[in-house]
Amino acid sequence: MHKANRAAVVGTAAAALLVSTFTVAASATPENAAQHTKPKSDVAAKTLGALGKRADLRIGTAVDMSALASDAPYRAKAAGEFSSVTPENVMKWEAVEPRRGTYDWAAADKLVDFAEENGQLVRGHTLVWHSQLPAWLNNGDFTADELRDILHRHITGQVTHFKGKIWQWDVVNEAFNDDGTMRNSIWLQKLGPGYIADAFRWAHQADPKAKLFINDYNIEGVNAKSTALHNLVAQLRKEHVPVHGVGIQGHLDVQYSAPHDIATNMKRFDDLGLETAITEADVRIPMPVDNTKLEAQAEAYDVLLRGCLLTEHCTDFTVWGFTDKYSWVPGVFKGEGAANILDENFEAKAAYNAMSADLALAAGRG
Ligand code: XIL
Numbered sequence: 001m002h003k004a005n006r007a008a009v010v011g012t013a014a015a016a017l018l019v020s021t022f023t024v025a026a027s028a029t030p031e032n033a034a035q036h037t038k039p040k041s042d043v044a045a046k047t048l049g050a051l052g053k054r055a056d057l058r059i060g061t062a063v064d065m066s067a068l069a070s071d072a073p074y075r076a077k078a079a080g081e082f083s084s085v086t087p088e089n090v091m092k093w094e095a096v097e098p099r100r101g102t103y104d105w106a107a108a109d110k111l112v113d114f115a116e117e118n119g120q121l122v123r124g125h126t127l128v129w130h131s132q133l134p135a136w137l138n139n140g141d142f143t144a145d146e147l148r149d150i151l152h153r154h155i156t157g158q159v160t161h162f163k164g165k166i167w168q169w170d171v172v173n174e175a176f177n178d179d180g181t182m183r184n185s186i187w188l189q190k191l192g193p194g195y196i197a198d199a200f201r202w203a204h205q206a207d208p209k210a211k212l213f214i215n216d217y218n219i220e221g222v223n224a225k226s227t228a229l230h231n232l233v234a235q236l237r238k239e240h241v242p243v244h245g246v247g248i249q250g251h252l253d254v255q256y257s258a259p260h261d262i263a264t265n266m267k268r269f270d271d272l273g274l275e276t277a278i279t280e281a282d283v284r285i286p287m288p289v290d291n292t293k294l295e296a297q298a299e300a301y302d303v304l305l306r307g308c309l310l311t312e313h314c315t316d317f318t319v320w321g322f323t324d325k326y327s328w329v330p331g332v333f334k335g336e337g338a339a340n341i342l343d344e345n346f347e348a349k350a351a352y353n354a355m356s357a358d359l360a361l362a363a364g365r366g
Contacts, residue, residue, distance in 0.1 A: 048355055049083035049120075052317070054363030055309065058121060059355075060084035060318035062280065065107050067326045068114065073346050077322060079118045084167065086123040086279070086318055087111050088328075092132040096158060100136045105161055112165050121167035123279065123318065126215065127155050128199045129173040130185035137186075144190045151187070151195065152202055159206035168316070170215040170247055170279065171203045172196050178218055180228030196232070197241045204242035211315075215247030215279055220259035220304065222268075230268050237272055245275035250304050251320065252283045253336070254296040262307030266314060275313045278304050280320040282339035283351065284329045289338045298350035301341065305355055309362045 052059035061082045067074045078085065089095055090107035097103055115122045128151065142150065159169065175183055175196060182188050187195045200212050214233065219226035229246065236243045246269045252258065259265075266276050283300040285293045308314035321327050325344040330337040341352040348356075 046356070046360070047081045048352075048359060049081055051356060051359035051363055053083060055359055057308065057314070057359070057362070058084040058316035059359070060086055060121075060123060060316055061322045062086045062088040062125075062318065062320045063111055063114075064088050064321065064326045065090050065111065068111075071325075074323065074326070077342070077346055079114070081322065082120060084121040084123060084316055084318065085111060085115050086125050088321065089132070091125055091158070092129070093137070093154065094132045094134045097154065098134055100134075100140075103157070103161075108162075112162065116165075121316075122162075122165060123277075123316070124159075124162060124166040124169040124210070125279075126170040126173040127158060127203060128171060128175075128187060128195070130183060130187070131174070133186070142190070147186070147190045148195075148198075151191070151199070155199055155202040156206050159203050159210065163207045164209070166207065166210050168211040168213050168245060168247075168275075168277065169203055169207075171199050171212045171243075172214045174216050175214065176216055176219075176225050176228055178223075178225050180224035182228075197236060197239065200236070200241050200243050211244040211275060212242055213245040213247045213275075213277065213279075214243060215249060217249040217251050217280070219246075219248055220250060220252070220265065220307070221261045222265045226265050226268075230272075233269070233274060234272055237274070243274070245277060245315070247277050247279035249320075250278045250281035252281075252300045252304070253333075254283060254285050254293050254300065258300040258303040259307070260303060262303060263310040266307055266311040270311050270313050275315050276308070276311055277314060277316045277318065278308050279316075279318050281305075281318065282320040282327065282329065284333055284336040284339040286336050287338070293338075294350045297338075298354040301351040302354040302358060305358050309358065 048059040059082055061078060063078055063085050068078060087108055090111060096105060096108065112122055177183050182193055203212050216229060219229055233243055233246060269276050281301065281304050283297045285297060305317055308317050319341060321340050323342040323344065323346055324338045324340050327339055329339040341349055341355065343349055
């Protein structure tokens with residue numbers, strides 16, 4: 001479907017669904033309402049990836065390589081349900097260059113092969129970040145010139161290794177603080193804010209066809225951080241820096257209200273001629289789980305996905321893992337979990353059904 005048609009269809013659907021996933025039953029036709037809470041069997045038979053393609057949208061997942069190797073049902077879902085994949089960890093700097101000058105591409109290559117076997121696109125994640133850096137880099141006490149050279153080599157080496165195989169690169173990840181100031185990372189400290197433009201230029205030189213993204217969290221709605229990011233990318237575009245897209249991570253929590261102004265925010269980037277994507281969606285729940293929390297979770301996924309569907313150049317929606325069996329959340333957010341769209345037994349949760357229904361409507365099936 002042409003993007004403009006998609007926006008029109010979704011626009012109509014969204015008007016009906018504006019209040020929330022779960023109040024829709026009262027306002028929509030019985031048919032739509034039934035779809036939203038309990039998918040019709042033909043919708044249920046369609047994977048998110050297949051429904052997304054009909055709406056001109058890739059539906060992706062982060063992939064945990066150890067689960068992929070050891071868990072057959074995980075592997076089957078990762079292969080069958082999604083039309084793009086992102087390595088959860090194996091393309092990060094600490095994974096690919098654990099010792100200075102010693103590269104290990106094996107795990108990342110495995111994911112790229114998996115994607116190729118299954119007709120999926122790959123989001124490369126990530127080239128410049130403050131976290132998951134190798135110890136030799138964190139502890140190296142390099143001069144600015146040395147560090148600039150190290151970064152240049154890293155970006156050129158990694159993008160060249162995967163040249164032609166990566167659809168979108170998260171070139172720069174999490175460069176801002178929530179108040180809109182720039183994060184005081186090793187990169188900002190030693191190289192100044194120009195490291196961002198340099199990173200995009202170097203990545204573009206190495207693979208001119210890859211779409212280059214800047215990615216961050218807490219930028220779903222209009223706020224100080226998303227506005228600072230908007231100002232930066234507007235400036236970069238003016239300077240002809242090859243930045244092509246903005247990745248909105250989408251790590252949410254049912255304790256906080258869902259970002260209902262996400263489409264307004266995403267339109268600002270659309271208006272600059274940039275692509276957008278939801279790159280790491282998950283919605284964590286303070287344990288224990290109950291049905292109210294699961295419904296709030298479904299609504300949050302729905303708000304994120306509809307933001308994307310309402311934005312003409314939103315190209316993909318990626319979940320940060322698809323099953324509660326494997327998730328970074330319990331390890332990082334104390335007392336929280338169950339953040340994904342399938343439960344630990346790979347059964348669909350309300351969040352999965354909400355996504356499925358949204359995509360079916362956007363694909364013109366509603
Ligand atoms: C997380 C992974 O999911 C964990 O397995 C790892 O231990 C830490 O990183 N923002 C990002 C991702 O951009 O790379 C992070 O992934 C989650 C937050």
